Amino acid sequence: MSSVLGTDQFCSVARSLEVLGDKWSLLIVRQAFFGETRFSQFRDSLGMAKNVLADRLATLVSFGVLAPRAYREDGEREREEYILTAPGRELVYVLGALSGWGDRHRPSDHSPTRIYQDGETGERVELQFVTAAGRVVHGTDVVATEPLERAAAGSSAPR
Amino acid sequence: MSSVLGTDQFCSVARSLEVLGDKWSLLIVRQAFFGETRFSQFRDSLGMAKNVLADRLATLVSFGVLAPRAYREDGEREREEYILTAPGRELVYVLGALSGWGDRHRPSDHSPTRIYQDGETGERVELQFVTAAGRVVHGTDVVATEPLERAAAGSSAPR
DNA sequence: ATTCTGGGTTGTTATTACGAACCTAGCATG
DNA sequence: CATGCTAGGTTCGTAATAACAACCCAGAAT
Numbered sequence: 115m116s117s118v119l120g121t122d123q124f125c126s127v128a129r130s131l132e133v134l135g136d137k138w139s140l141l142i143v144r145q146a147f148f149g150e151t152r153f154s155q156f157r158d159s160l161g162m163a164k165n166v167l168a169d170r171l172a173t174l175v176s177f178g179v180l181a182p183r184a185y186r187e188d189g190e191r192e193r194e195e196y197i198l199t200a201p202g203r204e205l206v207y208v209l210g211a212l213s214g215w216g217d218r219h220r221p222s223d224h225s226p227t228r229i230y231q232d233g234e235t236g237e238r239v240e241l242q243f244v245t246a247a248g249r250v251v252h253g254t255d256v257v258a259t260e261p262l263e264r265a266a267a268g269s270s271a272p273r
Numbered sequence: 274m275s276s277v278l279g280t281d282q283f284c285s286v287a288r289s290l291e292v293l294g295d296k297w298s299l300l301i302v303r304q305a306f307f308g309e310t311r312f313s314q315f316r317d318s319l320g321m322a323k324n325v326l327a328d329r330l331a332t333l334v335s336f337g338v339l340a341p342r343a344y345r346e347d348g349e350r351e352r353e354e355y356i357l358t359a360p361g362r363e364l365v366y367v368l369g370a371l372s373g374w375g376d377r378h379r380p381s382d383h384s385p386t387r388i389y390q391d392g393e394t395g396e397r398v399e400l401q402f403v404t405a406a407g408r409v410v411h412g413t414d415v416v417a418t419e420p421l422e423r424a425a426a427g428s429s430a431p432r
Numbered sequence: 433a434t435t436c437t438g439g440g441t442t443g444t445t446a447t448t449a450c451g452a453a454c455c456t457a458g459c460a461t462g
Numbered sequence: 463c464a465t466g467c468t469a470g471g472t473t474c475g476t477a478a479t480a481a482c483a484a485c486c487c488a489g490a491a492t
Binding site for chain 1: 283284285286287288291292295300303306336337359362363364365366367368369371374377378379383386388389391392396398402403404406407410412413414415417419420
C-alpha cells in the first residue's frame, strides 16, 4: 500500500485505490458486507494466507473501513471481530459497480451470484448515474471533467 | 493476476477483480477514460515502470477492456494505441463509485478533482441505486442476497 | 497439568514490482 | 548509405509482497 500512485494523489480514484487497490481488500469488504466478521470466516471464505489477512484487516481498520469490536462466545475467551464502519458500508457502491460489470462483461456459467435489493421492499436495484433532478443518465453519456477546465477544453493530455 | 481468488469464482465481484484488482489497472482505465491512448501518455501520467505498464496493457487487451489500434503521426512510423472498448467504457460506474467514495471518505486538501457530468447537458450526475421504477434507494438500505436463498434467511455465513 | 481452539506471529520461499540499461523499426538528415 | 532520433517497448538485476508452513499464546474445558 505504497503512497505513491502515479504523480497525482489529487485524484480521488487514486486515494480510494490506496486503500482498496489490491487483490484482497475489496473481497474482505464484500464478505463483511455479506455478514462475516471474524478472522476465520474471512480466512475460510477467501482461502487467503493468514498473515496477509491480518495485514489487510489492520490496514482496513487503520483507514476506518472496518472497526474492531470485542465479543465473547459462551465458554470462550474474549476475542476481536471486525465490523464495517459507516464509510465501509458506503463501499456498497463500489461492490455494486464491480458486481454489475462482472455480471455483464465477464459472465460465469454459474448462477447470477448476488443480486442487490432494497432491504425494505425487496425490489431489485441497479447502479445508475442520476442528475440532481433524478433523471437517469446512461454511463456511455457520462464524462469527467476538471472543475476549473471549463474554458480551456482543447488540450488532449489531462495534467 | 492469478485465477484463484478465494474459493469462489462464482462471485462477479471476484471475476471483475481478477481483471482489475491490482494497483494500476483501474488507474490505466481512468486515464483512458480521460482521453489518453498511448504508452508514453500512461507512463508519464502514472509514473509507472514500463514493463509493468506493458504487462497491464496486454492484460487489459486480453480481457477486452482495451483494444489496440494502429495510428500514424505525420513523419512517424505506424504505432499502436489503446482504445477503451464498450465493456471498458462501462467501467465508468466503477470509477464513479471509487471517486465518490474517495471524495466523501478520504478528502484531499486539494481541489475536488474530477466531477462527473452528463456529456449532453453538462448536469452533474451521481451514482445511485435505483429500482426498475426509478426510485432512488440509499446505499445503507441496500442488501445483497443470493437469488435462491430467499426462504432460508437465517444462516450467518454465506457459502 | 494437559489439551483444545481461535486468532494470530515468525520464519522461508516463490511472485511480482521496480529502475535502469538496452533493443528496434522506421523516418529524416547529411 | 551510414548515422542518429524517437516511441514503444524488452531484458536484465534487485527490492518488496505474497504464499505456505510452523510455531505461539491466552484462556476454557477436561
